[in-house]
Amino acid sequence: MIEVESLYFKYPLANDYVLKDINLKIGLGEVVGIMGGNGSGKTTLIKHFNGLLKPTKGFVRIFGKDTREESVAYFSKKVGLVFQNPGHQIFSDTVWNEIAFALKNFGFEEEIINKRVKWALEFFNLTQYKDMSPLLLSGGEKKRLCLASVLAWNPDFIILDEPTVGQDFLQKEKLIEIIKMLITQNKTVIVVSHDVEFIWLLQPRLILISNGTIVKDGDCKSIFKDNSILEKCGITKPQLVELYDELYPLIEQPPVDVIEAYSMILKLLRGLK
Amino acid sequence: MFWLAEGLVYRRQESIIHSLDPRVKLIISFSLFILSLFSSTIFEFIILLSAIFLLGVLSKVLRRMIKTITFSLTFVIMIFVINLLVGYDLIFSIVISLRFIAIISSSSIFFLTSSPDELDLVMRSLHLPYDLIFAFVTAVRFVPVILLDAIQIIDSQRSRGLEIEKGNIFKRIRNYIPILIPLIVQSIIRSEELAEAMESRAYGFSKKRTSYYTLHFKMKDYLILCLHLMLVVLFILLVYFLHL
Structure with a gap:
């Protein structure tokens, strides 16, 4: 459980607060999307979730423990953060060691490390690269490797910063599958993204941030129907919501995916006959 | 940081x-x-x-x-x-x-x-070779970029359980390896990208450089x-x- 209570944050010696009066509660088994324009404070906010940044005022509690009280390593074991740029974390000589790095840091036993790394490699289709240098992988593979290296230690919360950047559509679909599978295991996945289509396919609880404050926290469907809020945060609509706008009031709800859209339209056409 | x-x-x-x-x-x-x-x-x-x-x-x-x-x-x-x-x-x-x-x-x-541009002009008025000037000015210009990179890398590795301040002196020095390698790799990649981007915009085509200012x-x-x-x-x- 991540609890954020009237969080204010500013960088040392800076004048303005980057985050202002943030209140949040994120439980287990949720999918949460965080969206907002560039420089709105999304990344600053997620860095509070494992204690990388400590609040200037207010509290962030993870499973009831204030982030000021323990080390980043302590919280990272429960909250796994996958950063946007794989280049900022890859350093090992082999793919295997790259995944094992965090597990060794957390002090897992040799046997468990071997088991977990093997699982992660298989799960992300990286087994054939296990003895290769991670620097030689393609962009998409590096991104998968970063995700694998975090999922390997089985954290309760998984935070993904811009997971879809530089990924082809197949990878995005696979990522959605992985996220949905994690949810069934009672994990929480928090996705920070600019990719409205991706967010729409996930149908998460959506948190919109603008200028360091939470503008809206609620159901993805209702937020994407609200033009004024979207405009305020500079977010465009997913295509399926635009389709719904065109067809309204013939259909009551925007379709979640293309298959649902198809069946809705088919129903409409049958009605017209 | x-x-x-x-x-x-x-x-x-x-x-x-x-x-x-x-x-x-x-x-x-x-x-x-x-x-x-x-x-x-x-x-x-x-x-x-x-x-x-x-x-x-x-x-x-x-x-x-x-x-x-x-x-x-x-x-x-x-x-x-x-x-x-x-x-x-x-x-x-x-x-x-x-x-x-x-x-x-x-x-x-x-x-x-x-500004780095002014630095460029000053060095040119001293009649230094342009390649040298360019290398120096670029180095100055990239200091903040590399610093930001370093901050990102440190955050990234700390999120994977790296505790830089932990252990004896040798362990502490070893702790910097996961930070230095990505930093160096990133800098090399960046310089390569920069070189390619410059060459595709005809860097070095004219022998005598002129300046707007x-x-x-x-x-x-x-x-x-x-x-x-x-x-x-x-x-x-x-x-x-x-x-x-």
């Missing part, structure tokens, strides 16, 4: 000093730098540092100059303590520490008030340069010849 980068970065601003010819700024900065090297009493440093801070106020960069000094404070304290431990007396250790602060703050006057001394530049040189001469006279 973010805020430390700010003390090293040029920002477009309006002030008397900013609007000077960069050559004048270089002379002011460099002469103060040289004077800090040769000064050896606390009294001299009080004069020098107040002159440097006065320039900081005039150019509205005092806050960031102080940030630069805060950034170097660890080294200042180290220098001070080591000098004391080696057996020099208190006054000498203070002088050495003040000298370090004066050197850093005097050179920061130039870098905080002159050229440097010209104005009345203001002459005035301030004269004033500055007079003050420097006065300082040298007072301190070295009259032994004030």
